Amino acid sequence: MSIAIPFLAFLLIGAIAAYHRLRLPVWAALTATALVACWLLGANPTATIVAAALVALIALPLLIPAIRLPLITKPLLGFYTKILPPLSETERTALEAGTVGFEGELFSGKPDWQQLLSQPKPVLTAEEQAFLDGPTEELCKMTNDWQITHVDADLSPQLWDYIKKNKFFGLNIPKEYGGLGFSALANHKVIQKLASMSSVVSSTVGVPNSLGPAELLMHYGTQEQKDHYLPRLADGREVPCFGLTGPWAGSDATSIPDYGIVTMGEWNGARVVGVKLTFDKRYITLAPVATLIGLAFRMYDPDGLIGDKRDIGITLALVPRDTAGVEVGRRHFPLNCTFQNGPIHGKEVFIPLSQLIGGEAYAGKGWQMLVECLSIGRSITLPSSGSGGAKMGAVVTGAYARIRKQFGLSVGRFEGVEEALARIAGHAYAVSALSQATAAAVARGENPAVPSTIAKYHCTDMARDVAKDVMDIHGGKGIILGPKNYAGRNWQAVPIMITVEGANIMTRSLMIFGQGAILCHPWVLKEMKAAMLPDKKQALREFDQNLFGHIGFAISNAVRSLWYGLTASRIGAAPGDTYTRRYYRKLNRYSATLALMADTSMLLLGGKLKFKESLSGRLGDVLSQLYIASSMLKRYEDEGRPVGDQPLLAWAFHDAVHKIELALSGALRNFPIRPVGYLLWALIFPWGRRAQAPSDRLGHRAAALLMSPNDARDRLAEGVFLTPCANNPAGRINSYLQKVILAEPVERKFLKALKNSDIQALDFAGQLDEGVREGWITAEERKQLEELREMTIDAISVDDFDAAELRSAGYKPYPQDSAGRGDTRAAA
Incomplete structure (x- = not known):
């Protein structure tokens, strides 16, 4: 021994x-x-x-450096430069554009939770809250989504005027240029509330406040451009759109074939140096009504008019709609949601260099400009839209499931429906926390490249899951479109959110881990920069420092993964209270595991890793769920650790860690080098996979929160439009919940007496008369049951139409050209 x-x-x-x-x-x-x-x-x-x-x-x-540097570090540097994946200029730009926040801690294997918990609670200013309670509330009240989506296929003139007058297009534009100067958090709250009422209104407001001329001008515009355009964009005199995607370049925006040739031309009566543009864009939101078109194109200078570089690169420009040669095509029809969207074309459209965003100095820097500004759309507009729809779906479906009865029982009491309600509740809680976390990061001045992709992908994906369950619970109520249907249009809208700003499939398999593995890793980017230094001695010294830091980091994560696996994450320092401390320990475990998997994958696969999209997607899922779970814990702490929220937090957290282990299992079982996969499995899962999906008991508690008034339900519903009014059937149904619950004992008493009686009345009114005469119910209780019947009818009724009302007037199909676009001739 x-x-x-x-x-x-x-x-x-x-x-x-x-x-x-x-x-x-x-x-x-x-x-x-x-x-x-x-x-x-x-x-x-x-x-x-x-x-x-x-x-x-x-x-x-x-x-001893004299031994280590020549004998160990130098050979490893040579090996490293061979396996280092080549970075294109566009990839390098994408990596350098973003900042790293707490997501970097999740890649560390030993997160500093104080960094997260010390962030101030996201709070609106008094002015921002007043705008949310005033103009935003009023805009929701004015919105008739059925009229917009089915009858007019557009916002009403009154809505357009109200949006412009109240500067909804200028939420982010500084006050000195006539905008509202609101924070990213306020932008999130406004879009979330509008999305809970109408996806058309939210997208109409959201696009000008995300990727578009205003955002780009604020960051890169010349002073002259800012002074002229920003006030006009803020008050709606200019309606913007941004042309990026086309038939031959969708998610791969760096491959756009649209081009501009530097040449001499006429502009406002003078002969100036400019660019002659030829472009073909599609899927451009607000294009049919836009007066100012932002445009991405590749710029060439064959005659050397502005320098000696022929291919200048991707460049951004502002093109007034009335510029000669600009052709705005007919509208696209995005899944019956009818927001303004369509193609734009142009052939040899001349603009001066002064119309380039940022002027001549920013020619060729368009990709960098786009990458740095894309975080707004990905961090705010789309996650907020998903959050608004998910939260509205949760609270209204809970009320509907309580009101709607089958076999004498609220449908929400059936276990199958209860499972769906639990998923709705947990996903809505997660989406709400995730969307707010990324908006808060932007509000703090960060450019959250990796969190923005996580938020875009998972908020829209979970919103789709919520919409599916909402439709299932509503059944026939959900599939019959009309003014009384508040679920159908949201179901149609979620695939749009999933598709735009980079399709979700691409976002998951290429972007989340692809960016995160380099940008968030504490050592990889440092090693890459050191290896590429031109001074060989300096490169060796810096690579040596980072390399051995990385080696120690990797060993530590292997040990930590094994320890947390052996102890089932029950031992280890962690913040939180007695309820949440176990959650932080679990995240410590999966953080170490993610770092171990990332290091092993990058070491053994090198540049091939970028082509292993299934592996990258699964590791991206681990990082995503870590970030989502962290966001939920931060929300829970910010809310003062409310006991009432614990079922929602617990369901969503267990769902997240279950998905983490599923992703890790898939990555390990399919690891390209099988023996390594077996070894990693022994380190990560020494007792096998243990995380389970949320239990039925937990699901019952989460579902119950949606079907009765309580503080947790109110917190989940915060920020969505629930005012009961003629054009908001969802708000009316939600308002009935308390009255329905109060009437339930009377209803049970009446139905029990009716079942045991021999009265002759078959209609409801006659049965109530008999009930009062027989003394089963009082006159006051009769009124209560009559009101219950009216509320139930409003909740379950659907619309019907004359056949002529459903015909589309004036539609005439046109042939398509070879590029697959419709003929742009005006209808006869």
């Missing part, structure tokens, strides 16, 4: 040092001290000497 003691001491101290990330000299000193103690306490001398020799063999070469 004494033979094993020195080696056990060696391994134990090494594991402890790795777990706590102690520096190499500290490990060496602690191990030497332990071996001396073993010697003095009578351990086997030979074993102690061998263990000491192992320590010396490891420590001395690594601690």
Whole structure:
């Protein structure tokens, strides 16, 4: 036994040092001290000497730079440069554009939770709250979604005027240019509320406040451009759109074939240097009504009029609609949601260099400009739209499931419906936390490249899951379109959110982990930059420092993964209270696991990893669920740790960690190098996968919160339009919930007496008359049951139409050209 003691001491101290990330000299000193103690306490001398020799063999070469640099670091630098995946200029720009926030801690394997919890609670200013309670509320009251989507296929003139007059297009534009100067958080809250009422209105307001001329001008515009355009954009004199995608370049925006040739031309009566543009764009929101077109194109200077570079690169420009040669096509028809969307074309459209966003100085920098501004659309507009729809779906479906009865029982009491309600509740809680977290990051001045892709993908994807369950619970009520249907249009809208700003399939498989593995990793980007330094001595020194930091990091994560796996995450320092501390420990475990998997994948696969999209997608799922779970815990802390929210937090958290383990399992079982996959499985899942999907008991508690008035339900509903009015059937149904619950005992008493009686009346009014005469109910209770019947009818009724009302007037199909676009001739 004494033979094993020195080696056990060696391994134990090494594991402890790795777990706590102690520096190499500290490990060496602690191990030497332990071996001396073993010697003095009578351990086997030979074993102690061998263990000491192992320590010396490891420590001395690594601690002495004169040995380490030429013999270890230099060969590894050569190997590293060979496996380093080549970065294109567009990839380099994307990596350098974003900032890293708490998501970097999730890649560290040892998150500093204080960094997250110390962030201030996101709060609106008094002015922003007043706008949300005033103009935004009024805009929702004015909105008739059926009229917009089916009758007019457009906002009414009154809505357009109200939006412009109240500067909804200028939420983010600074006050000195006539805008409202609101924060990104306020932008999120406004879009969320509008989306809960109408996806057409929310997208109409959201697009000018995300990727478009105003956002680009604020960041890059010349002073002259800002002074002229921003006030006009803020008050609606100019309606903007931005032309990026086309028939031959969708998600791959860097491959746009639209081009501009630098040449001389006429502009406002003068002959100036400018660009002659030829472009073909489609799927452009607000294009049919836009007066100012932002345009992305590739710029060429064949005659060297502005320099010696022929291919200048992707460039952005402002093109007034009335510019000669600009052709705005007929409208697209996006899944019956009828927001303004359509193609734009142009052939040899001349604009001066002063119309380039940022002027000539920003020619060729369009990709960088787009990447830096895309975070607004991905962080705010689309996640907020998903949040508004999911939260509205949760609270109204809960009320509907309580009101709607089958077999004498509220449908929400059936376990199958209860499962769907639990999913709705948990997903709505997660979407709400995630969308607010990314908006708050933008409001703090961050450019959250990785969180923005996580938020865009998962908020829209979970919103689709919520919409599906909402439709299932509503049944026939959900599929019959009309003014009384508040679910059908949302179901039609979610695939649009999933498609735009980068299709979700591409976002998951290419972007989330692809960016995160480099941008958020504490060492990889530093190593890459060091390896590419032109000064070889400086490159070797910096690579040496980062390389051995990375090696220690990897060893630590392997030890931490195994420890948390062996202990089922029950032991380890973590913040939170007695309820949430276990959650933080679980996230500590999966953070270490993600870092271990990322390092192993990048080391062994190198540049091939970018083509392993299934592996990248699964590791992206792990990072995403870590970020979502962190956002939920932050929300819970910000709300003051409300006990009432615990079922929602617990359901959503268990769902997240279950998805993490499913993703890890898929990655390990399909790892390209199978023996490595088996070894990693033993480290990560020493007892096998243990995380389970949320239990039925937990689902029952979460579903019950949606079907009765309570503080947790109110917090979940915060920020959506629930005012009961003629054009808001969802708000009316939600308002009935309390009255319905109060009437339920009377209803049960009446139905029980009716069942045991022999009265002759078959209609409801006659049965109520008999009930009063027989003394089953009082006259006051009769009124209560009559009101219950009226509320139930309003909740379950659907629309019907004359056949002529459903015919589309004036539609005439036109042939398409070879590019698949419709003929743009005006209808006869």
